[in-house]
Amino acid sequence: MGDYNKQYPPQYNNPPQAGYGGPGYSQPPPQAAYAQGGTTVIVNQPRPGQPGAAPRMWTTGICGICEDIPICCCGMFCGLCLACQVSTDMGESCFVPCCVPAADIVLRTKWRTQENIQGSIMDDCMTVCCCAPCAMCQLAREVKGRKNGTLQPMA
Numbered sequence: 001m002g003d004y005n006k007q008y009p010p011q012y013n014n015p016p017q018a019g020y021g022g023p024g025y026s027q028p029p030p031q032a033a034y035a036q037g038g039t040t041v042i043v044n045q046p047r048p049g050q051p052g053a054a055p056r057m058w059t060t061g062i063c064g065i066c067e068d069i070p071i072c073c074c075g076m077f078c079g080l081c082l083a084c085q086v087s088t089d090m091g092e093s094c095f096v097p098c099c100v101p102a103a104d105i106v107l108r109t110k111w112r113t114q115e116n117i118q119g120s121i122m123d124d125c126m127t128v129c130c131c132a133p134c135a136m137c138q139l140a141r142e143v144k145g146r147k148n149g150t151l152q153p154m155a
Contacts, residue, residue: 019039036152039128040094045139048093052141053116055116055117055118055119056115056116056117056118057090057117057118058138058142059141059142059145059151061138062127062131062134062135062138063134063139064137064138064141065134067141068137068140068141068144071140071144073139074131074140075134075137075140076133076137079125079132079133079136080097080098082095082102082137082140083096083097083103083107083134083136084097084098085140086107086136086139086140087103087107089143089144089147090107090110090111090143092107092110100142102128104128104135104139105121105124105125105128108124108127108135108139108141108144109121109124111139111142111143112124115142115146116144117142
């Protein structure tokens, strides 16, 4: 034990700080907000589409082919190109559709959760399994609408 202290600088011989885990150490309970002098400090500002608001519907239907003809054509004849573009527009790598199993379901579920769209993982799975090109086109229209600021809920 004495040799250990001589080999390493003193900062490496200290036990882990509280909250960093390890045997015999416990984690402090998570805090929702911080209080400073009786004032509540908000750590994260709510964004549109976050939980708390009622879930919305998709802005276009699954078969909204005429909503955006170029997206529809790209989805039908070069689905991988459209999936790569959608992935990039969502802030993910363009390689997600090539490297992630069931990437269509993953991207759709991410978008639906992020934008607070009504549905479930099973809904996403069944939609993609029944008509993958239509599901990718619907997702592409949603992402394009958010990117351009023209996202309007279905009437």
